[in-house]
Amino acid sequence: MAPKATRTGIGERWRQATAPKRRQRLFVSLFLLPALVPYLALYIYPAIHAFYISLFDWSGFNKDMRFVGLANYERLLHDAIFLEALKHNMIAVFGGGAVMLSLALFFAILITKGARGSRFFKTVITAPFLLSGVAVAIFWKFVLDPQFGLLNGVLTAVGLDNLTQPWLGDRDLAFPAILAGVIWWWIGLFVLIIAAGIQRIPTQLWDAAKVDGATEWQTTVRITIPLIWDVLAVAAVLWIIDALRLFDIVWVMTKGGPGNSTHVLGTYLYSVGFGERSGLYQLGRGTAIGVVLFALVFVSSVVYLRLTRRKAIEY
């Protein structure tokens, strides 16, 4: 057995040698505290407390909290509306994401090619992003109105009146119609992010490709996309988080109806837990939905980030 290190032995020398580094590390770690403390107290702790609430049956109006364990979660498994809302969120994430990213990529390429008016265009398509969800919802609701809405109006004007629909009343078209509004609302942000990524690519690569006789399509697919893969990943994660947390715009447009054809997890959480007047005020159940939503966002982000982790391509 080795002799214990004495105060003047090897251990002590090691401690003295690394002391400045350790002190440095200690100070630097203190830099983390100011950000951590309010965050833990006001964000993480309430979230944990919320999880605790989800184990109860509670209306929030009295001290009557009845412990039910995981019953609220178990109910969600049989809850048709919850599953429907979940389905809509998935449609938003995948379907909406595919459309959004393709469109954003398309616009970003146009912009970075410096087509005429691209700066103006860039400002205009980003503008909706600065509006509040309520304003966008009100506008979009008027556009989709069956009688005097713009969409049906335009269709009729160009002679396509057999295509006019009661958009938000049709259970298959309602959610896509809302999604269209969401995409219109947020696309600017994604265009900016992707455009910034494309601008990083040195122009010699474009020129080289042209010399080699590549078409636009080939250039896009074989050169642009791989080189901005990390940017696309960031954009995708942002979309996943936002698509899963949709609430404002859906609530103001349809409150999840009619017939639950437009509910998303956010609106369902609100209608169960908080109600808006003639509601349910089942806080425990509503919070459980919120916890599930959070878990979903967390898992999908992590999974997605890992799947798309790729070494940055050196050029």
Place this chain on the structure above:
Amino acid sequence: MSGHSRAHSRPDFLRHVGRTLIGILIYFIPIVWAAATLFALIWVIYTSLKTNPEIFADIWALPKGLALQNYVKAWKVSHIGSFFFNSLLVSVPAVLLTAFLASLAAYTLGRYEARWNRPIYYLFLVGMMIPVHLTLIPLFVAANSLHLGDNLPGLVIIFTAFMTPFSIFVLTSFFRSLPGELADAALLDGCDEFGLFWRIMAPMASPGIITVSLFNFFWVWNEYILTLIMITSPEKRTLPLGIYNLAVASTFTVDWGALFAGLTLLMVPTLIIFVVLERRIVSGITVGALK
């Protein structure tokens, strides 16, 4: 391609037509999109200049006059005058405080090795994913016990807590990408940790910090749910609450003119700020989102 027989030139012709069509389509889509968006923004503005009967008669028609009384009403009902200052008093310190705390943390997480860095980073990441409604009631209870309820400084701290995760997410990779040579040189000159951060690293990261701060500002300027829950005293309310109040009151009196006036009052300054600062935002994103 001349000299080929007809059978071979057909596909070329089609390809040419196809390419032209696609060319048209490529320009058509953005033009329609931009036109629709411009129309939307202009529609909000000109609807606010119509009287209510006018709006009800035809929602898309242009105004016959200038119904400025809508603006007077919107201004009064949403207390824009006084709430503007409350919003300013809350937003600016919150954004500054977040910028400071988040860059401090991001700098540490990005440039120093420590066992707890990874978990702490993920801890902040998790924060971006928690839906707001989930934490409303516990937050209220917690904040009240810390005497942060129903006062503007309390709001500042709460907002800082909420803006930190996103800021750290963006800034960490930012700081990590900064070149290390200057840092080494500074250390050799006897600079200490905080000085290194304050005098060298943070200035280098300023595009990213400014971008993040701009996004934070837009968030906190429009934030209304937390404010609704936390603020009770009428005189401490912020602009979004004023507009929310206007929206509810206008809805139940079907006073669309005032509602649109309020929306315009909110929208136009935001748009102007954005157009002016657009360059900054874009350059910030360029450096920030990509590492």
Place this chain on the structure above:
Amino acid sequence: MSNYKNILPPVIASLLAGLILARCGPSTVEDPTAAETITIQWLDFMSEGEPWQRWQMEVYDEFKKVHPKVKIEFIWAGRDNLTKLQPMIAAGQVPTVISGGPELPYHLGSELWSFDAALETKAWDSDEKWKDTFLDQLWAGETFGGGIVGIPHAPYIRGLFYNKNQFIQLGVNPPKTWDELLATCATIEAEGVDCLGLDNLEPDYNSWWWYWLVQRLIGTEEAFRVLSTAGEPFADSGWLQATQMVEELIDKSYFQDGFSGSGWPAAQMLQMRGDLAMIFTGAWLPGEMLDSTPENFEYDLIRFPAVEGGKGEQTAVPVWANAWFIHKDGPHKEYVVDYFKIATSRKFQQLLVEKYKQPSPLKGMSAPAGLTSLPKILGESKETTLQYLGLLYKHPELFIQVYRPLIDQLFGGYLNASDFLEAMDKARDNYYANQ
């Protein structure tokens, strides 16, 4: 030593944060009996700028003359006021007054204070018992746990609203029975005007039609019994008949085109333009549309038509009211009772009717413009019921999560009448099985 100087800022920042945290402790509800003034908290579900808010402030001016040392702190929280109430209760801050709709007692239940004793005392401006000054039909909706817990603001009923001038123009009379309604619709449609307006996207705007027809054909109690008991078959022919009558309206296109995708207030807007004749909605309509009504437009309403052969009371009318409630733990209740008395005195009720165009909950008050027929309808009704047969209040989850989506599907044309009833039956039994 210089190292320490420069980590001072972050250390101080964390210490500050720590100190703030260290001042932990449960917050106590401040007892506002400081020296001179008393402050009472009032969580109202109106927003600033709404007529009700402005009227309540006028009442407050009078209140201040009577009780100069009492300050009421009004929190105009808007329709989300219960969302604000939940955290307040959780943190131990209980407002004395909470105002809200007819569903509020069902959520707050035993947390509410009973007005029974106060109602036995004199009214503010006469020797009558305070309770007797109100329309009797309003108390049913405010009674909970055996006592009256709310003071009603205004009696709201639903009716078919129409433009008097348009009816004169079209040469039709307001229909009294269902057959008359169908005939009137045929005439109106022939003139190129949509007969009925419906904003289908607004929750439950569609279901009123079905619930009322069910009430007319089957009767309130029986209908409620079947809808709220597992295993009860929808055997009575009235169920199918009611559903088919709804289908008939849809099939004959008596609702406006595209109604299934119409969002509020589209129907009202169309009515203003003369494109629509009647909307089945609540008595808030004229007051709501005050600012936007064009010149040639004069509202009036008729009771939901009678159905021949129906077993229910044909003059029945659901009446409900938004009301003021007092939390049992709220301090200084006696002052707010005085406020309510002042508000429900003739003087202020007159103001409410004339200036703010709202109907009054008191007996013998005239009706505001646009609601001329309201007192007559109320007076003639031999049965006043809760809305939706009381289902929304007594079985909210069943009403909202089980029945509402199915009724939406009926109106969307996705279910025919018999499939609809079968689906309702199964869904109800399913719901009770899972409890």
